[in-house]
Amino acid sequence: MVNMKLIFLGTSASTPTAERGLSSMVIQRDGELLLFDAGEGMQRNFIRSRLGMNKRMKIFVTHMHGDHCIGLLGLLQTLSLHGRLIPLDVYGHGKLDEFLKENMRIVNFGLGFDVNMHTIRSEGVVVREKDYEVTCCEADHLIPSFSYCLVEFDRPGIFDVGAARRFHIPEGRLYGILQNGEDIVYNGELIRSCQVIGQPRAGRKIGISGDTRPTRKLRDFFRECDLLVYESTYGQDRYNKALENFHSTALEAASLARDSGVRKLVLTHFSTRYKETSVLLNEARSVFRNTEAAEDLKIVEIPYKESVS
Known part of the structure; x- marks a missing residue:
């Protein structure tokens, strides 16, 4: 069995607050780190989470807005200054490679490890390992943006x-x-x-929305996720703002989770207009009860289906 948990490193939208950093989260799985987005300053909570500087790591960036990618520069430099030697892989829009190389040239800093850049050119499988894959789907945002799913392959049945x-x-x-x-x-x-072997046992599926309006395509993409992390920048009081800025409300996130057959929903990417998230959480729970609100450094354990009573 492989232990897996998700740790939120930043949960604010657009600008940080005293309590919340900018968008970033990491899935810790079997000694590997799968990082999704890297908002400015996220390496501070990376350090506080004691995730380790020399672990196997993949980084997936949803889109090229600053609150989701600028922190990648600081993270890479921090890893290097802490003596990282293991290469890491970075996946995202084609401009991400240009962004990193140009800024590293201007700031004039090098790294003590290799960074392998992978440009995502279409929807589908982004990376496949022996027991899981990461897939992407086009999101509906102001600029090209991806949503991601981590999908574990089925495990063998129990030996009789x-x-x-x-x-x-x-x-x-x-x-x-x-x-x-x-x-x-x-x-x-x-x-x-x-x-002598029982039926195969289902792996786990984790969805990461990034910034997006809810769409039918995403509803199908996130179908039967064990955990869905979905942006809820606004409440219904700011529905028109959500439309204007191509974001989602908490109610829309919950409706999509319900329609997708998701087991658990965690809301994140909160507008600084909301000093606390209870109003957003209540709106979401009115249509999807098993909803939580993310906080910086919040840990969400992700058990296998058969481990849940």
């Missing part, structure tokens, strides 16, 4: 030791072969993996 013993299979190497989904021949008899 009792069934294996009924076939008189000795413990050891043959157990491992069957657990890997391969069939064996033992004592002249074909024994299929499915005869």
Whole structure:
């Protein structure tokens, strides 16, 4: 089993407040860090979260607005000054590569590790690893913007030791072969993996909206997320402002989560007009009860479905 949790490093929209930094969150999974957005100054909460400076890391940027990408410069320099040696991968719009290279040239700082830049040119799979993938979908914002999903692949079913013993299979190497989904021949008899392995167990799915209006495409993209982190810049009192600036209200975020069959919704990216988030949370819970409001340094554990009673 792989432990996974999400940590919010910044939850304010456009400008920071005394309590909230700019947009950034990280999924900590099996010793790897998957960072989504890097608003200005986010490395401070990165340090406070004790995430580690030399971990395997991928960074995904939703769009090229300053409150989502400017902090990438400071984060990279901080990692280098703390002695990072492991390369990291950065994924985003084509202008992101230009932004980093030009600013590093102007400021004149180098890094002690390699940064591999990956330009996202279309929707679909952004990166695929052996047990998960990250996909993207076009969001509806003022400039080109992506939403992301981290999708774990199904895990093998539980090995039935009792069934294996009924076939008189000795413990050891043959157990491992069957657990890997391969069939064996033992004592002249074909024994299929499915005869001793239960049904595959679903992996987890986490959605990250970035800045966007709600759309039918995103509703389908986020379908059956175990956790959806969705922007709710405004309440319904500022609905026209949400339309004008291509953001979402808390009620719209909750409606999309409900229609997508999401298990849990966490609201983030709050306008500084809201000194506290209870009004936004109440609006969202009126249509989707299992909703929480993000806070800087808030930790959200993400259990497997079978671990939830």
